[in-house]
Amino acid sequence: MEFFQMLVFPGLIFLSVYSFALEYFDRIVYARLQNRQGPPWYQPIADFFKLLGKEVIVPASVSKLWFKLLPVFAYAANLAAFLYIPLTSANSLYPFSGDLIVVLYLLTIPTLCFFLAGYISEGVYSGLGAVRALTQLFAYEVPLFMALLAPAILADSWSFAGISAYYSAHPIMMLVNIPAFIIAIIAAQGKLERTPFDAPEAETEIVAGAFTEYSGKLLALFRFTVDAELVVVASLLAAVFLPFYASNFIISFILYLLKTVFIVFILAVFKGLMARLRIEQIVAFCWKWLIGIGLLQIVLNVIIKGAF
Amino acid sequence: MNPLKKLIKWAQRKSPWIIHFNAGACNGCDIEVVDALTPRFDLERFGVLQKGSPRHADVLVCTGAVTMQTADRLKNIYDQMAEPKFVVAVGTCACSGGVFGDCYCVKGGIDAVIPVSAYIPGCAARPEAIIDGVVKLLSTLEDKKLQPKNPIVINSEKELADMLDEAEAAEENTETENFEENKAKEDNENA
Numbered sequence A: 001m002e003f004f005q006m007l008v009f010p011g012l013i014f015l016s017v018y019s020f021a022l023e024y025f026d027r028i029v030y031a032r033l034q035n036r037q038g039p040p041w042y043q044p045i046a047d048f049f050k051l052l053g054k055e056v057i058v059p060a061s062v063s064k065l066w067f068k069l070l071p072v073f074a075y076a077a078n079l080a081a082f083l084y085i086p087l088t089s090a091n092s093l094y095p096f097s098g099d100l101i102v103v104l105y106l107l108t109i110p111t112l113c114f115f116l117a118g119y120i121s122e123g124v125y126s127g128l129g130a131v132r133a134l135t136q137l138f139a140y141e142v143p144l145f146m147a148l149l150a151p152a153i154l155a156d157s158w159s160f161a162g163i164s165a166y167y168s169a170h171p172i173m174m175l176v177n178i179p180a181f182i183i184a185i186i187a188a189q190g191k192l193e194r195t196p197f198d199a200p201e202a203e204t205e206i207v208a209g210a211f212t213e214y215s216g217k218l219l220a221l222f223r224f225t226v227d228a229e230l231v232v233v234a235s236l237l238a239a240v241f242l243p244f245y246a247s248n249f250i251i252s253f254i255l256y257l258l259k260t261v262f263i264v265f266i267l268a269v270f271k272g273l274m275a276r277l278r279i280e281q282i283v284a285f286c287w288k289w290l291i292g293i294g295l296l297q298i299v300l301n302v303i304i305k306g307a308f
Numbered sequence B: 001m002n003p004l005k006k007l008i009k010w011a012q013r014k015s016p017w018i019i020h021f022n023a024g025a026c027n028g029c030d031i032e033v034v035d036a037l038t039p040r041f042d043l044e045r046f047g048v049l050q051k052g053s054p055r056h057a058d059v060l061v062c063t064g065a066v067t068m069q070t071a072d073r074l075k076n077i078y079d080q081m082a083e084p085k086f087v088v089a090v091g092t093c094a095c096s097g098g099v100f101g102d103c104y105c106v107k108g109g110i111d112a113v114i115p116v117s118a119y120i121p122g123c124a125a126r127p128e129a130i131i132d133g134v135v136k137l138l139s140t141l142e143d144k145k146l147q148p149k150n151p152i153v154i155n156s157e158k159e160l161a162d163m164l165d166e167a168e169a170a171e172e173n174t175e176t177e178n179f180e181e182n183k184a185k186e187d188n189e190n191a
């Protein structure tokens, strides 16, 4: 039974199908904002299988083993993080106290894999992309952690179950976390390397960033990871900021879909309306504004917790 | 054919990623290619995305007659692409050399250097024609006839250096030549 859950729901197969669906949704919203018709519904699937059928080129001077292993690591870390996030009930598949922190750290691994992939590719463009990815990690990571931990401080628990229990008992307290939610959305945009924070893979300047040398199956796996990351981050934000679940599985599942689609919609609108920032502008913006507001939010939450 | 192969064949037709290369066009055709990628024509309807890296792309969209300067680079980019790959020649110059055909520095159309699967003539080719050409290419991907049987491949460095000598014998041109050789060496190492 457990194996079945890990494989089907909420595991590998659900994650794959849902990440294709969300990529399509993301692209169609983006196209609509540009007054276009957008791709047909099967586009993400066609892209994935086309890449599977293509030749894999490994540059001569690159370590073959690591070049091939890194995409697998990145995807595995995403899947592991996904298994710890509650989707349809307050408890995830393997709940324990502190699972929120573990998920946050697991989510760092894909970004590190992107960095390493670019770094070992030994191309100029991939190297630049890798360095930018790492620089951006230092910019968005702190505000993202602050924004996600602020609600947890108010709930006095480092676990998703605890957060859900507290906010179900005091729904009004959700409103306190609105600034944190906005920070989390912006930082998530940086985490997912989407416009305006897409300097690491800016295709008009540095070809394709860290993925420049990747082709065929390996590139398919990397793109798959990026799609899956979108699902994982959307689920994470839903689990922390909108921790409400119905007792019925079906209703709960629909609720989950609505929550994640809502979050991806906000992310897609962001992507469609913004232009790219330079890397030092990203760092300055994150440290000047996001962290400032994040600190205020944490102080506010500590005071409220003491007062009530 | 097993189902997975069939699926991949289907996917290849539905998801062509293009990379655009200017081999020596007057820029008229390039503007039309960029125009075809704008929201007005919305090439994403057919799954077309523009990619920056030749490793990611399936279709190499070339414009302009191939000059001696770009011949090597064009070949290089073509070699860097992952199989299966296709070349589309956009514009009269790319098809045959066009008005630049007889220039001393021009090798001819794109097919003088790499095999071409689709020719889209026009000076400049209209965006509608480009889209039509790409879609027709996709719908006939399985047709083996579209693939040129004997691709003409230039013998990179030496041939190029000889031709440069011939064309510019009158002038002293050591600087350009050295630059040319170094560049070619560098490109080969990169590839």
Ligand code: SF4
Pocket (backbone or CB within 6 Å): B024, B025, B026, B027, B028, B029, B030, B063, B064, B065, B090, B091, B092, B093, B094, B098, B099, B122, B123, B124, B125
């Ligand atoms: S076909 Fe015409 S527009 Fe295109 S590159 Fe040649 S001269 Fe320019």
